[in-house]
Amino acid sequence: MPLERVSKRKEGLEFVSESGETIMKFKKTIVVLKVLFVMLIGFLIIRFVTVPDHMAVYTHLPYGFEIKYPKQMKIDRALAAVRTRFFDENTQIDVYYDNFNDTVSNAETYIGYGNRFIENTKDHRVTKNETKTISGLSVHLLKWDRDKLKHVENDKTYYASAEIVKNDKEVYTILIKSSQPIDNDMDIVESFRLIQPKGMLEIGRVTKKEALKTNKETAEAYRQLFMGDKLKWGIFEPTAPATMDKLHSLEQKLDYTFSIVTLYKSLSTGFPADAMQNARDDNRLVELTLQTLEYGQDNRSVMYDILNGKYDDYFTKYAQDIKAFGHPLLFRLNNEMNGDWVPYSAYHNSKDPEIYTAVWRYLHDIFEKNSVDNVLWIWNPNNLSKPGFQWNHPLLYYPGDAYVDVVGLTAYNTGTFYEGEQWSTFNELYAPLYDQYSQWFDQPLMITEFASSSVGGDKADWVKRMFEEIGKYPKIKAAIWWSHTDFDQDKQPARKYKLDETPELIDIFSKHLQGYK
DSSP states (O other), X not given: OOHHHXXXXXXXXXXXXXXXXXXXXXHHHHHHHHHHHHHHHHHHIIIIIOSOTTEEEEEETTTTEEEEEETTSEEEOTTTTTOEEEEOSSEEEEEEEEEOTTSSOOHHHHHHHHTGGGXXXXXXXXXXXXXXXXXXXXXXXEEEEOOOOTTSTTOOXXXXXXXXXXXXXXXXXXXXXXXXXXXXXXXXXXXXXXXXXXXXXXXOOOOOOOOOOSOHHHHHHHHHHHSSSSOEEEEEOTTTTTOOHHHHHHHHHHTOOOSEEEEEEETTSOOOHHHHXXXXXXXXXXXXXXXXXXXXXXXXXXXXXXXXXXXXXXXXXXXXXXXXXXXXXXXXXXXXXXXXXXXXXXXXXXXXXXXXXXXHHHHHHHHHHTTOXXXXXXXXXXXXXXXXXXXXXXXXXXXXXXXXXXXXXXXXXXXXSSTTOOOOOHHHHHHHHHHHHHHHOOSOEEEEEEOBOSTTSOHHHHHHHHHHHGGGOTTEEEEEEEOSEXXXXXXXXXXXOOTTSSHHHHHHHHHHHGGGO
16 A cells, blocks of 8 residues: 555544544533523523512612512502512511611611610510521521500511611611511512612602691681791790799790790690690690600500500590690690600510501590590601611601691700710701701691700800791791700709700890790
8 A cells, every 4th residue: 555545544534533522522512501501591580480479579779679579469669768668468578778877877786776675575575586697698587476456457466577787887677567477588588689779769748738627716726826927936844834933934034925835744644634724824825745655664565555455544534635625735746756765666666666656546536536626736756766777767657647737846956965966056957857848748847846955065156046047947837945954864964955044045035036026
């Protein structure tokens, strides 16, 4: 065989061998691509197609999360800047996003401080309290229940919450409440995933003013106080209106008569008929502040007790006494509810502002059943929420348009007696608050109580500037100065708010109040 020919055959064999290897490599590549394709399809099926038949997916772009929820539920986006709610007849799921940047709070304080209500083991039975890692995020899981409340229709007594820590300053909360034991909480929590945030949310108009349901005299008092152009002034003087001597003496120095006086009462006493009549005889309108607590008592259960009927007779008698009084009064129920210093805050009651709104509506209904038509209902949060968490946002305490006639504003220049407090001008306090409330609320606005301390700054200058600035807020129709002193635990003056603290202050108030006669 010629050498040439042998060489060619070898070359041919080499070519065939190389081609076979190439084909094999190509086949392997095809197999790998098929596997990747199947994996991709599987992911897409899991992600988009095989959401369980009973679940739907909700995406919240501005706050950067996605969650699955039972598809039969409706979605409430009315307060989406505060919370997103999924609900049906028996269950509701609320999702909150808290960003603690530029605040003193962080994820640890949010979880620890925000769940202290469980220390009240009489009313809250904890069934789970643990921290787990879910999808790479630390999640605090808490489940509890409480007794069914007599005056709450379809009461949702079972709770579950999951606080999902994105980082030290950002936390998402899933809060579930149901009339039945909750068994799908982990399905919902494990479905939660972070996405890239996009866009912003703002709170627009929240309320709509409804027609008054009052007698003619009360409607006229409302018209004079809230429909005019001139600001009306009121005062809290601790002895008035039970006795009027000190108030009269102060007014003589000021050469001014306050048209409104504030009176504080609790569950420790009944309706203050004598004091109300004193005010009536002295031509004053009373802002009667009823706080549902008993002085000197353990009030941790008071809101549950009210809704369980413990105070039914008390409130019925209270309503009847107001009806018998017959004349107009400003009724401010459970003010500053977004502060942890009052037992009617959600901070003490399952992180559930609806306990507060249920008490408000319950009492309002009692008044209606007893034909009380001489009351103007004032709803009044504090300017700062404490704790400053989304589940404690003031708007979550709003009981509804049919239950509120007037919205109150409260912000104090507390001074600097306590660590962490700072001196604030009237404008610094009320400009942002007024902007919010003017946007949110359709009802008339009033400053239900305010003052400046003299500790930490120039109180006289503060008052001068206040009179110069208050005219910038025309929707505020009345302002009530809280003329008293807050004391510390050792009974030492901590916040000195008295209007007549110095002769200079009396002169300043007298000079400026003349323009409001």
